[in-house]
Amino acid sequence: xxxxxxxxxxxxxxxxxxxxxxxxxxxxxxxxxxxxxxxxxxxxxxxxxxxxxxxxxxxxxxxxxxxxxxxxxxxxxxxxxxxxxxxxxxxxxxxxxxxxxxxxxxxxxxxxxxxxxxxxxxxxxxxxxxxxxxxxxxxxxxxxxxxxxxxxxxxxxxxxxxxxxxxxxxxxxxxxxxxxxxxxxxxxxxxxxxxxxxxxxxxxxxxxxxxxxxxxxxxxxxxxxxxxxxxxxxxxxxxxxxxxxxxxxxxxxxxxxxxxxxxxxxxxxxxxxxxxxxxxxxxxxxxxxxxxxxxxxxxxxxxxxxxxxxxxxxxxxxxxxxxxxxxxxxxxxxxxxxxxxxxxxxxxxxxxxxxxxxxxxxxxxxxxxxxxxxxxxxxxxxxxxxxxxxxxxxxxxxxxxxxxxxxxxxxxxxxxxxxxxxxxxxxxxxxxxxxxxxxxxxxxxxxxxxxxxxxxxxx
Numbered sequence: 001x002x003x004x005x006x007x008x009x010x011x012x013x014x015x016x017x018x019x020x021x022x023x024x025x026x027x028x029x030x031x032x033x034x035x036x037x038x039x040x041x042x043x044x045x046x047x048x049x050x051x052x053x054x055x056x057x058x059x060x061x062x063x064x065x066x067x068x069x070x071x072x073x074x075x076x077x078x079x080x081x082x083x084x085x086x087x088x089x090x091x092x093x094x095x096x097x098x099x100x101x102x103x104x105x106x107x108x109x110x111x112x113x114x115x116x117x118x119x120x121x122x123x124x125x126x127x128x129x130x131x132x133x134x135x136x137x138x139x140x141x142x143x144x145x146x147x148x149x150x151x152x153x154x155x156x157x158x159x160x161x162x163x164x165x166x167x168x169x170x171x172x173x174x175x176x177x178x179x180x181x182x183x184x185x186x187x188x189x190x191x192x193x194x195x196x197x198x199x200x201x202x203x204x205x206x207x208x209x210x211x212x213x214x215x216x217x218x219x220x221x222x223x224x225x226x227x228x229x230x231x232x233x234x235x236x237x238x239x240x241x242x243x244x245x246x247x248x249x250x251x252x253x254x255x256x257x258x259x260x261x262x263x264x265x266x267x268x269x270x271x272x273x274x275x276x277x278x279x280x281x282x283x284x285x286x287x288x289x290x291x292x293x294x295x296x297x298x299x300x301x302x303x304x305x306x307x308x309x310x311x312x313x314x315x316x317x318x319x320x321x322x323x324x325x326x327x328x329x330x331x332x333x334x335x336x337x338x339x340x341x342x343x344x345x346x347x348x349x350x351x352x353x354x355x356x357x358x359x360x361x362x363x364x365x366x367x368x369x370x371x372x373x374x375x376x377x378x379x380x381x382x383x384x385x386x387x388x389x390x391x392x393x394x395x396x397x398x399x400x401x402x403x404x405x406x407x408x409x410x411x412x413x414x415x416x417x418x419x420x421x422x423x424x425x426x427x428x429x430x431x432x433x434x435x436x437x438x439x440x441x442x443x444x445x446x447x448x449x450x451x452x453x454x455x456x457x458x459x
Contacts, residue, residue: 003458004029004263004271005239006247006286009037010444011436011451012277013230016237017070018455026239029266031246035234038409038437039444041225042402044312046352048225051308051404054340054358055079056444058220063445066452070232075224077348078217085325087388088113088156090333092325095160098205101179102157103145105202114152122149122198130194133186138415141178142171148197160326164338166442167304167410168364169329174415223348242267250274250290250432261290261431273431273458277451279303279408280438293427300420301438303408305369306362309381310404314397316343316355320389327388334384335368336361355396357385364412374403411438433458 001024005012008030019026034040040052056063058076067073084095096102098109107119114122125148133139141162145154158170166173176183185200222228234241249264260270276283280301287295313319323345326338336359343349343356359381362369372380378401382393411417421439428434433454440450 007277013233014451015455039226041227060445138176177413304364312400
């Protein structure tokens with residue numbers, strides 16, 4: 001059996017690894033000059049440094065067990081536990097720990113970030129008429145929270161938190177698509193009638209309190225960056241991996257629904273199955289001939305562009321004792337959307353000395369990652385870092401810089417996204433499958449889980 005995988009990011013490499021014992025020949029095609037996709041570890045002089053994702057949800061036991069299976073258990077490290085900040089109205093404030101993705105159950109944890117009028121509206125939400133919720137449905141996060149709590153909660157808190165994961169504002173995202181546990185609680189409450197946001201969040205908070213303690217840190221990282229993972233997957237998969245291999249289409253060999261597939265731009269091989277582990281727009285182009293209905297159904301999936309500026313400084317004197325700072329939506333005096341104080345957040349990076357800081361730019365709908373020059377991005381990062389924290393990176397001694405642009409890095413998970421994915425999958429022909437961040441979720445554990453399942457179905 002011959003299987004082709006298009007895309008050598010985390011999803012494609014995971015699927016290739018999963019197929020290693022299937023007795024199949026596996027070819028992996030990657031259009032760029034490197035493997036890893038949106039995971040990217042660069043070689044700073046002080047040590048390997050991630051310029052894509054830097055951490056994963058360690059409470060996903062399936063992911064941790066998978067890393068141990070790969071022999072990478074000893075590479076996992078925990079964060080320092082320092083809290084984060086949020087920059088609102090020209091000042092930094094502690095980021096609330098309570099609530100669900102920044103959505104509170106009462107005003108108490110967010111009172112320092114909103115007006116008295118907004119705080120009163122939050123606390124009165126439980127006494128106001130509830131909202132109708134269709135079980136199994138999805139709605140826009142921003143619209144719902146604005147209606148129940150007001151604009152400040154969305155702009156100052158929720159967009160800041162969700163934006164760090166999805167590079168989108170809350171107004172571009174769906175509740176079930178991005179906060180599924182909240183949607184599931186709405187489903188439960190809707191069985192008895194209208195729903196209240198504060199009650200749903202409070203129920204989830206109470207359930208969280210009942211979880212057993214001693215589970216370790218919520219997030220983990222790899223000591224030498226995600227290169228440990230994607231290089232190990234590539235090596236252990238046993239697949240033939242072709243980089244700089246642009247596949248322009250998939251064509252069916254033979255008549256009817258049965259038969260094999262050949263890749264335009266690939267090796268002269270007929271494949272029994274093809275797995276697309278590529279962004280949604282690329283998948284749409286590749287599916288045009290063999291699955292035109294699926295290709296058309298992919299049209300609504302849009303991508304967010306972003307950029308990361310990694311900076312290493314000679315000293316960390318004056319850098320806040322926090323893991324990072326998020327920037328509220330609508331702040332006019334800064335361009336960055338977030339800073340990660342990596343050497344504060346991760347003890348293994350602090351051991352290198354100096355300071356390591358990552359600045360993030362770009363949300364869905366803006367073109368900063370496309371139009372800004374590298375010099376502009378670096379200057380904005382240094383200027384915004386000083387304006388927000390008082391830390392003068394130029395004076396501290398900027399020793400290394402790396403600018404990474406992510407063109408279409410993250411799919412927009414709006415309130416229609418899950419239905420869109422379901423329609424695409426329904427229209428795929430036998431022998432063709434899809435996986436990746438737009439299919440099964442943007443987090444590393446979610447991508448791995450879906451890729452493994454997709455590979456299993458192709459065996």
